[in-house]
Amino acid sequence: MRIEKHPILSFEKKKKIHFTFNGKDLVGYEGDTIAAALHDNGIMHYSNSIVKHRPRGFYCAIGNCGSCNMTVDGVSNVKTCITPLKDGMTVLSEKDEVTIHG
Secondary structure (H helix, E strand, C coil), X not given: CCCCCCCCCCCCCCCEEEEXXXXXXXXXXXXXXXXXXXXXXXXXXXXXXXXXXCEECCCCCCCCCCCCEEXXXXXXEEECCCCECCCCCEEEECCCCCCCCC
């Protein structure tokens, strides 16, 4: 999913960073956010809607919506779209953890 060749822009090689998502070993690159690294690895399902439990993915990319909230290194509700990826991170989805009763 990463753009590597472009007719106008050039992209320098970045250092590889290893992390896990839901127990799966993945690779991202220095300077990526967690959400960008997940997207680059083909992961598009980040959470589920609260009421109807429909899949949610990368949405606002500026930390406003909460669609990308995940548990990172044991801390819940981390906005992965604005959180830099670090080597050795453990990222877990928070799918279906919240239920509204009405």
